[in-house]
Amino acid sequence: MWVYQKMLQYPARVRSTNPRLAKAVITQYGGPDGELAASLRYLTQRYTMPIPEAKAALTDIGTEELAHMEIVATLVYNLIRDASIADIKRAGLDGYYADHDKALYFVNAEGVPWVAAYIQSKGDPITDIHENMAAEQKARSTYEYLIQLSDDPDVTDTLRFLWQREIVHFQRFGEILNLLHDYYGRERVFHMKGWDPEKMPPVDR
Amino acid sequence: MNAQQKEMLLRIMELQFAATELNLYLDTHPDDMRALQEFRMRSQELMSAKMEYERVYGPLLNFGLGMTGRTWQWIQDPWPWEVNWRRS
Amino acid sequence: MRRQLPGSQKPFRLFRDSERELAHEQARRRLRRPAQLYEDMQVDDKLVSSPDLTGNQSAAPAIDLSDRTRPTNDCCRVNPDDLLEHGVPHESYPDAGFIDNQGKEVSCHEQGGQGEPDWPFGGGEAEASQVAAQSTPDTPSSLIFGELATAYVPWQMFGQTLSLRDALRTGTLFPELVRTVPLYQKPPGT
Structure with a gap:
């Protein structure tokens, strides 16, 4: 089960109302490489992991991503909270406003709602961990683009924190990948239907 | 949220963050005794810092894991997204 | 035996060699796997050499997939x-x-x-044997062809940690993982 801690992981700050920036930042809430996708991806992949290290890392990183989702939500909420209708129109957020007012919803920067097709759960642990390493890099790139777009130094500060976390998570997933390779004994020349590992002498022993 | 409460909460955030980092590290390095030692130390500091905070400002954790006083403080504002962390 | 890639350059290393040895030793003990396996991982390290980060290291030799000398039985x-x-x-x-x-x-x-x-690009026994000639016991042909199509991330070793406040502000407790956001130069006139 999960419990809630009544605090943010990072003291996220917003300098002033800025719906234009909110429109971009919201992609890390409900976009393809956002925190919701990251969290759900890891939490749903953990069931088919063969080694304890992988189950633990996916659970813990998936949980941390939920905390990041809350940080991004805090940024977006505070960026649009005090925006006037005129501000919202000027920022091009009127379409969003028509559907959601100033409520938080899982969309990308262009307003496309979140879909499960953003993530994958393939059942092959090596494949899944590669997916996660790629996901961390995609999120890192997104944060870099958001930092370029940001004209609020306080928001940039929080985006930088989240950017650094992607690097740490990538390192952990890389180590999990190494452990998986060891677990499989680096025997994976081919994995095919009808392939019987018992009949193949291991490569590295 | 007054300055003192923020200061205590920031201290908890710092400890929580260090514990999170060490936790992730230990997930892939479960035999690292130095990391484990540091994790245990941070974890203990974190628990006492939380207890100290909860005694004054109410529970940080829901579902019976936080410390509850004579009144139901869980519903008290501010919620995390409502705290203004800017100095000015 | 530590293998070397042909003409290998000094690779970018996240951690000191001694720390890496320790990390491998630790993992080896835990998994009770023969040491030989980790010798191979050392080779992998070189394959993930990073291109020029400091200005005085050059990129690891690339494996040219369009190389006509790739044997037909690859x-x-x-x-x-x-x-x-x-x-x-x-x-x-x-x-x-x-x-x-x-x-x-x-x-x-x-x-x-x-x-x-x-194989659509020609290349036959003669060319394959040419490659085989390059492959000494220290550089198996499988490595020249990039047989190890596996990603390998260097192990992190526990070392110094940042202060609690610095850790939260940077976003990591570990100084070796601290990176700087690349600064993109805006085109002139914008």
Whole structure:
């Protein structure tokens, strides 16, 4: 089960109302490489992991991503909270406003709602961990683009924190990948239907 | 949220963050005794810092894991997204 | 035996060698796997060499996939000589083929009964032997062709940690993982 801690992981700050920036930042809430996708991806992949290290890392990183989702939500909420209708129109957020007012919803920067097709759960642990390493890099790139777009130094500060976390998570997933390779004994020349590992002498022993 | 409460909460955030980092590290390095030692130390500091905070400002954790006083403080504002962390 | 890539340059290393040795030792003990396996991982390290970060290291030699000297049988990715090193005799290893549905061993050449795969860029026995000539015991041909199509991230070793406040502000407790957001130069006039 999960419990809630009544605090943010990072003291996220917003300098002033800025719906234009909110429109971009919201992609890390409900976009393809956002925190919701990251969290759900890891939490749903953990069931088919063969080694304890992988189950633990996916659970813990998936949980941390939920905390990041809350940080991004805090940024977006505070960026649009005090925006006037005129501000919202000027920022091009009127379409969003028509559907959601100033409520938080899982969309990308262009307003496309979140879909499960953003993530994958393939059942092959090596494949899944590669997916996660790629996901961390995609999120890192997104944060870099958001930092370029940001004209609020306080928001940039929080985006930088989240950017650094992607690097740490990538390192952990890389180590999990190494452990998986060891677990499989680096025997994976081919994995095919009808392939019987018992009949193949291991490569590295 | 007054300055003192923020200061205590920031201290908890710092400890929580260090514990999170060490936790992730230990997930892939479960035999690292130095990391484990540091994790245990941070974890203990974190628990006492939380207890100290909860005694004054109410529970940080829901579902019976936080410390509850004579009144139901869980519903008290501010919620995390409502705290203004800017100095000015 | 530590293998070297041909003409290998000094690779970018996240951690000091001694720390890496320790990390490997630790993992080895835990997994009770033979040391040889980790020797191979050292080779992998070189394959992930990062291009020029500091200005005085050059990129690791790239494996040219368009190289015409790639042998036609590159689907057999295991060099039998490598296996000998691991104490696996040739005859016990069935040419890295498949076991078909009837339990019969099928070489990847025979798979589908089509004979030699039709490699569209020429290259034959002569060129393959040219490559084999480059491959000394220290540089197995499998490595030249990038046999190890696996990603390897260098292990992190526990060292110094940042202060609690610095850790939260930077976003990591570990100084070796701290990176700087690349600053993009805006085009002039914007």
